Amino acid sequence: MNHIVSVSNVSKNYNLGQVVVPALRGVSLDVAEGEFLAIAGPSGSGKTTLLNLVGCVDTPSAGTVTVDGKQTGLLGERDLTRLRLHTIGFIFQSFNLVSVLSVLQNVELPLLLQRALSARERRERVLALLDRVGIREYSKHRPNELSGGQRQRVAIARALVTRPKLVLADEPTANLDWVTGTNILNLMKELNQSEKTTFIFSTHDARVWAYASAVVRLADGQIQDRVSAEEAVRAGGLPTGRLV
Amino acid sequence: MGFLLDLRIAFRSLFQHSRRTFFLATAIASVTALLILLNALSTGVSETMIRAATTLSTGHVNVGGFFKVTSSAGGPIVTEYEKVIEAVKKSVPEMESMVHRGRGWAKIISDLGSTQAGITGIDIKNEPAFRKVIELVSGRLEDLAEPNTMMVFESQVERLKVKVGDAVTLSAQTTRGAANTIDCRIVAIAKDMGLMSKFGVFVPVETTRALYQLRPDTTGAIHIYLKPQFVPEVTAIAARLRGQLEKLGWTVMDADPNPFWMKFQTVAREDWTGQKLDVTTWEDEVSFITWTLTVLKGLTAVLLTILIAIVVTGIMNTMWIAIRERTREIGTLRAIGMQRGGVLRMFLYESLLLGLMGTGAGALAGAGLGAAINAARIHVPLSVQLFLMSDRVQLALHASGLVRAALFITLVTTLAALYPAYRAARLKPVSAMSHFG
Numbered sequence: 001m002n003h004i005v006s007v008s009n010v011s012k013n014y015n016l017g018q019v020v021v022p023a024l025r026g027v028s029l030d031v032a033e034g035e036f037l038a039i040a041g042p043s044g045s046g047k048t049t050l051l052n053l054v055g056c057v058d059t060p061s062a063g064t065v066t067v068d069g070k071q072t073g074l075l076g077e078r079d080l081t082r083l084r085l086h087t088i089g090f091i092f093q094s095f096n097l098v099s100v101l102s103v104l105q106n107v108e109l110p111l112l113l114q115r116a117l118s119a120r121e122r123r124e125r126v127l128a129l130l131d132r133v134g135i136r137e138y139s140k141h142r143p144n145e146l147s148g149g150q151r152q153r154v155a156i157a158r159a160l161v162t163r164p165k166l167v168l169a170d171e172p173t174a175n176l177d178w179v180t181g182t183n184i185l186n187l188m189k190e191l192n193q194s195e196k197t198t199f200i201f202s203t204h205d206a207r208v209w210a211y212a213s214a215v216v217r218l219a220d221g222q223i224q225d226r227v228s229a230e231e232a233v234r235a236g237g238l239p240t241g242r243l244v
Numbered sequence: 245m246g247f248l249l250d251l252r253i254a255f256r257s258l259f260q261h262s263r264r265t266f267f268l269a270t271a272i273a274s275v276t277a278l279l280i281l282l283n284a285l286s287t288g289v290s291e292t293m294i295r296a297a298t299t300l301s302t303g304h305v306n307v308g309g310f311f312k313v314t315s316s317a318g319g320p321i322v323t324e325y326e327k328v329i330e331a332v333k334k335s336v337p338e339m340e341s342m343v344h345r346g347r348g349w350a351k352i353i354s355d356l357g358s359t360q361a362g363i364t365g366i367d368i369k370n371e372p373a374f375r376k377v378i379e380l381v382s383g384r385l386e387d388l389a390e391p392n393t394m395m396v397f398e399s400q401v402e403r404l405k406v407k408v409g410d411a412v413t414l415s416a417q418t419t420r421g422a423a424n425t426i427d428c429r430i431v432a433i434a435k436d437m438g439l440m441s442k443f444g445v446f447v448p449v450e451t452t453r454a455l456y457q458l459r460p461d462t463t464g465a466i467h468i469y470l471k472p473q474f475v476p477e478v479t480a481i482a483a484r485l486r487g488q489l490e491k492l493g494w495t496v497m498d499a500d501p502n503p504f505w506m507k508f509q510t511v512a513r514e515d516w517t518g519q520k521l522d523v524t525t526w527e528d529e530v531s532f533i534t535w536t537l538t539v540l541k542g543l544t545a546v547l548l549t550i551l552i553a554i555v556v557t558g559i560m561n562t563m564w565i566a567i568r569e570r571t572r573e574i575g576t577l578r579a580i581g582m583q584r585g586g587v588l589r590m591f592l593y594e595s596l597l598l599g600l601m602g603t604g605a606g607a608l609a610g611a612g613l614g615a616a617i618n619a620a621r622i623h624v625p626l627s628v629q630l631f632l633m634s635d636r637v638q639l640a641l642h643a644s645g646l647v648r649a650a651l652f653i654t655l656v657t658t659l660a661a662l663y664p665a666y667r668a669a670r671l672k673p674v675s676a677m678s679h680f681g
Contacts, residue, residue, distance in 0.1 A: 057579050057673040078583060085581025096576040096677070100256035105249075112249045113581045158580070 003066075004166050004198045005031040005054050010063030012049050012221075023049040025221040026063070031200060033165070036192045038212035039202040040232065046221040047202035048170055054200065055088055055168045056080045068165055085113055089159030091169035091188075091201075095151040097143040097158075103130065104139040107157045114162060129157045133187060149180035153187070160191060169201035173208060185211045209233050250586065254594035257566065258601075264565075268558055269602040272657060275551045276606025277613065279649045282544040284614050284639035290537055292634045293530060294475075296437045299377040300444055301364065301503075302529035303343070303467025304475055305482045307332060307489070308504050309497065309521040310511045311419060311462075318511065319419035319456060320347055320504050323519050325463040328494070332466060335488035338474035338481055343370055346452025347464030349505060350416035352445065356405035362444040362505065363414065365452030365464065373469070383408040383432035391450050395432040397441040399626075406430050414447075418457045426455045438629055465504070478525045486523040497522040503529045555653070556660040559595055563664035567591070574668055575676025584669040591668055595661030599654035607650045614639045 012024040024046045031037055039047045052058040053065050056072050065072045068087045072080060089110075090096075097106050104126055111122045130136040133153040135146075143151055152172060159167050169188065173181030189211055192199045201212075209215045215232035217224040227235065258265045298304060307328055312318030322328055325344055332342065346365025351358060366374065368388040375385055381398055388395055394412065396404070406412060408430050415425045428447060436442070447455075452464065474481065483499070490496050497520050500507060504522065511520075527534065567574070574587055622637045629635050 052674050055579065057575075057677070081578070081581055081583050084579060090576075090579050092576070092677070094572075096572065098253065098573055098577070100253060100260050105252070109249070109577075110580050113586070 002033050003030045004033045004035075004068060005029070005200070006064075006066040007050070007054065008064045008066075010050075010053060010060045010065060012046075012053060012058070013061045023221055024053070024060075027218075027221070027223055028063075029216060029223065029226075031198060033198055034192070034196050035198050035200075036189060036211065036213040037198075037200045038209055038215045038229070038232075039200060039218060040204065040206070040209060040215050041202075041218035041224075042204055045204075045218040047204070047218055049221075050218065051168050051170050051200065051202055054166075055090060056084050085110065086162065087165050089162065089164040089167040089197075091152070091155045091159045091167065091172045093171040093174045095143070095148075095155045095175075097151060097154055099143055102140050102142055103135065103146070103154050106143065106154055107161050110158060110162045126157070126161060129161055132191075133157045147180075148176050149183065152176060152180075152184050156184070156187060156191070160195070160197065163195070164197065166198045166200070169199065171202055171204070173203070173205065178207075181208070206233070247589075250590045250593050251597070253590055254597055257570070257594055258597060261566070264562060265598065265601075268562055269598055269605065271558055272555055272599060272602025272653060273606035273609060275555050276603045276649055276653045277610035278551065279544075279548060279653065280607060280610030280641075280646055281614055281617075281639065282547065283645050283649060284610075284641050285637075286537065286540045286544055287640035287642070287645065288638040289540055289634075291640050292438065292638055293533070293537065294526060295377060296441070297526050297530040298467075298469065299374055300437065300441060301362070302524070302526045304470045304478050304526050305336070305468040305485060306465050306524045306526075306529065307468070307485070307521055308347070308465035308524065309519060310507070311519050312511070312517045313420055315515045315517055316512055317419065317421045318517075320464055320508075321419060321456075321458060321462050321519075322465060322521065323459070323462050325461065325466060328466055328489075328521070331489060331492050331494075332468060332485065335485050336468055336470075336481060338470045338477070339468050340471045341373070341469045342466060343367070343469075344449070344463040344466045346447075346449045346456075346458075347504070348416055348452060348456055350414045350455065352400075352404060353413045353415060354404040354406045354410065357403050359400060359403045360443070361400065363416070363452055363455070364444055364446050365449035366446055367449050377437075379435040381433045381435055383430070385432050387431035388446065388448060390431070391448055391454075392426060392428045393431040393448060393451070394428040395434060395446040396430060397434050397445075398436050399442055400445065401433055408433060414451075414455055416455055418455075420457070422457075424455060424457060426451060436629065436635060438634055478527070482523050482525045489521055489523065495520045499523070501525075501528045501531055503532060506532070552653075552656055555657060559598070559657050559660035560664055563591060563595065563661045566594070567664055567668045571671065571676045574671055575673045575678075578671070578673035579677060587671075588665045588669040591665035592658055592661055595665075596654065596658045599657030602657070603650035603653045606653070607646045610649070611641055611646055614641045 007027055007029040010024055010027045014021045014023055027050060039050060041047050053060050054067060056067060067083060070083060107126045107129060108122055111117055127136060130139055133156055135150055135153050138146060138150060173184055176184060185208060188199055191197060209229050209232045212229045214226060215229055216226045308320060309322050310318050311321040311323055348363045350363045352361055368385060387393055410430050411427055413425050413427050418424050486496050577587065617637055618639055623635060624637060
């Protein structure tokens with residue numbers, strides 16, 4: 001089985017003045033291509049830190065992170081940026097859309113940075129994706145004219161527009177109501193299955209585990225276990241089945 | 245593609261903060277307009293000075309000199325001037341026209357007053373440029389062709405209390421040291437032309453010869469007028485002419501950037517007799533008044549430095565605020581794959597656009613205001629006239645000056661954003677994304 005992500009014995013410490021705060025302690029994790037993996041754990045458990053390291057926006061204090069066969073610690077700033085642009089898509093809890101750009105322009109942004117497609121090809125791909133996530137009619141709107149769910153759909157479209165091998169989603173449903181959140185998860189899952197894109201998403205909401213192909217549970221910066229969604233739900237005593 | 249995206253983000257970010265953009269663009273526009281007006285004033289004074297100087301007392305290049313009968317007695321004379329004119333014609337192909345004028349210094353005595361003045365002898369029939377520039381208050385310039393006539397300026401009329409038709413006496417020392425007088429009739433009174441016209445009168449060139457008892461083949465100086473495109477090269481042309489005249493056998497004085505009348509004492513102290521030629525430029529001949537231009541340029545520089553410091557501070561502060569407000573956006577853009585250079589460009593374009601908008605408006609405002617000031621023909625008091633070389637405020641508005649000022653301020657505003665933009669580009673994506681503020 002090919003691993004898109006390999007995290008090996010990674011630690012991450014933050015210096016708060018004189019105090020060293022360990023966020024991750026000796027974490028090792030392999031993620032196979034096409035997985036829909038949930039990183040679960042309470043606030044402060046190290047979920048976001050782990051996603052930041054896998055997303056190449058931060059570097060580990062110790063250990064190695066390998067993404068798409070490239071060991072991130074050996075790459076310079078330019079190469080890390082290039083790796084993020086071509087291999088990874090990001091979905092943020094607060095959507096993080098560029099407020100001065102329209103929906104279409106926000107989604108087109110990574111393609112413009114890649115400079116690989118013509119204007120016509122970019123437009124076609126963006127509109128097709130907006131269609132897929134159900135917000136094509138809002139393509140000319142600005143983010144502040146959309147609801148939370150619509151914004152997150154834009155963020156998903158932006159993350160997927162470059163057809164990345166890996167999409168990282170940090171608490172993608174945390175700022176959404178339950179119904180909207182489950183719609184977003186269904187959409188992500190559907191795209192995972194149709195595009196074979198690997199998704200790693202963090203959550204502290206046990207109801208979301210049911211969507212994952214596997215759940216990695218973190219506590220105090222360490223991996224507690226890696227279980228299937230059913231096992232995780234059973235262990236957590238939470239309801240199973242589709243929530244919509 | 246990336247360029248257009250960066251520009252689009254920059255443009256929209258400016259409009260998202262329209263109030264801040266408006267105030268900053270207004271400040272930039274004001275500085276640009278002020279720079280344009282100050283430059284136009286300075287250029288206007290300079291152009292007026294050149295026009296007045298090259299009309300009243302000098303060509304672009306002059307061949308003057310001194311003839312000393314004994315080591316202590318002599319005058320500002322060029323002997324056998326026609327030979328010099330021939331040599332000049334061969335040596336200065338950039339020449340447009342040439343005149344020769346008598347020159348000296350004399351006391352003018354009227355029935356009710358007297359004054360010291362520089363005497364310039366002209367052949368009015370051969371001075372078309374002079375006739376174009378001089379504005380008469382009364383009398384006729386053509387009458388200056390008659391012997392023993394004189395044209396004076398308004399300010400001298402006040403001192404001498406004369407009018408057209410009155411007689412005055414010119415009293416001066418000849419080149420041999422003898423006192424001589426000549427009676428002249430006032431035939432024309434001209435409007436003042438700044439400081440240049442305060443101490444000079446015009447008489448026919450024969451009258452200067454008669455006053456200083458000179459032969460017909462002598463003159464005071466040969467004034468050479470260059471084709472306009474060669475005027476900026478005046479110093480090099482003068483140096484070349486100096487060398488040519490030496491080669492042709494004349495003794496030529498070393499280059500001395502002062503008017504001829506400041507050289508009397510130096511020449512009198514030197515132990516030689518005969519003819520020495522002196523090649524000067526218009527700047528040398530009016531060097532005693534170019535301080536006004538220096539002061540004006542200095543004042544402009546000081547004002548400009550202060551204003552630019554204010555603009556730079558404003559731009560930098562605005563950029564810091566913008567970066568603080570958009571730290572999360574910077575983090576997101578970096579996370580999704582924008583290189584540091586992209587972030588740097590984004591903020592530089594924002595400042596560039598702000599600069600272009602501000603300077604564009606400023607250039608229009610400056611040009612409009614300058615044109616309005618010129619159209620209003622604002623008269624200034626006598627003391628200011630001396631400074632401005634004109635009786636009214638005259639601004640020289642050239643398209644090249646407007647463009648230069650606009651580009652300069654735009655460059656300053658863009659460079660002012662360089663450091664904040666660099667700092668923004670250096671932000672780590674992870675810390676930028678977790679920024680709240």
